Amino acid sequence: MKTVIIKYNAGNIRSVLYALDRIGVEGVVTDNPEEIRAADRVIFPGVGEASTAMNYLKERKLDLLIKDLKQPTLGICLGMQLMCKHSEENDTPCLGIFDVEVKKFQSPVDNLLKIPQIGWNNITGLYSAIFEHVRENSYMYFVHSYYAALSADTVATTNYVINYSSALQKDNFYAVQFHPEKSADAGQQILENFLKIQ
Structure with missing residues (x-):
């Protein structure tokens, strides 16, 4: 089995x-x-800024290619956000695989929660083949200032300032806001599940 990471x-x-x-x-x-x-x-992983990343994809026509993929495809962190339709980060039109807006966290008045969210948080409402053998309320590692709003494609939810989509799925496209590669055994299980999807 050949597994490609998009550069x-x-x-x-x-x-x-x-x-x-x-x-x-x-x-x-x-x-x-x-x-x-x-x-x-x-x-389709990534850490960075939305508009710069989208420009790179468009210059190489990878934006069209990604949308047309038929095999199981997993977006991680910025990769997930770019799979949505629009990001507030520099007002960036994205790939539109998910009909979801990506918005910036608004720091609450009491300022107890710092922006960006950095560290461990739990995921709930797990509803996807990528979460097989992953326990409800498992903790994952997050680093982000922007989030995908809840939608019909939400398959896991996390609360930080508000409830938001920590995972999305539509057809052969899967996406997670957290970093499974940095999330210990539960994150490894998610990667293993993704690789087994038919």
């Missing part, structure tokens, strides 16, 4: 590679359209 102008690809290696899977990092289309599984 684009965003960080965090190395940690995904290491996580795959821990479960005995060799990931291939590429922005080559033919290689991506031929993959059995595609992972």
Whole structure:
């Protein structure tokens, strides 16, 4: 089975590679359209800024390619946000796979919750094949200032300032706001589940 990690102008690809290696899977990092289309599984990770990342994708026509993928595809963190229709981060039109707005956390008046959210938080309402054998209220590692609003495609929810989508799924597209590659055993289980999806 060939697992491709999409190479684009965003960080965090190395940690995904290491996580795959821990479960005995060799990931291939590429922005080559033919290689991506031929993959059995595609992972679209990222840490960075939305408009810069989208510009990189558009320049290489990877925006059109990603939307047209038929194999199981997993967006992680910025990858998830770019799979939505629009981000408030620099007013960025995104891929539109999910009909979801990405918004910036508004710091509450009491300022007890810092923006960005950095650290461990739990996921609830788990409803997807990627959560098989993952316990309700499992803790995952998050780093983000923007969030995907709740929608019909929400398959996991997290509360930080408000309730938001910590995971989305539509057809062959899966996406998580947290970093499964940094989320210990539960995160590893999610990656293993994704790789097993038919």
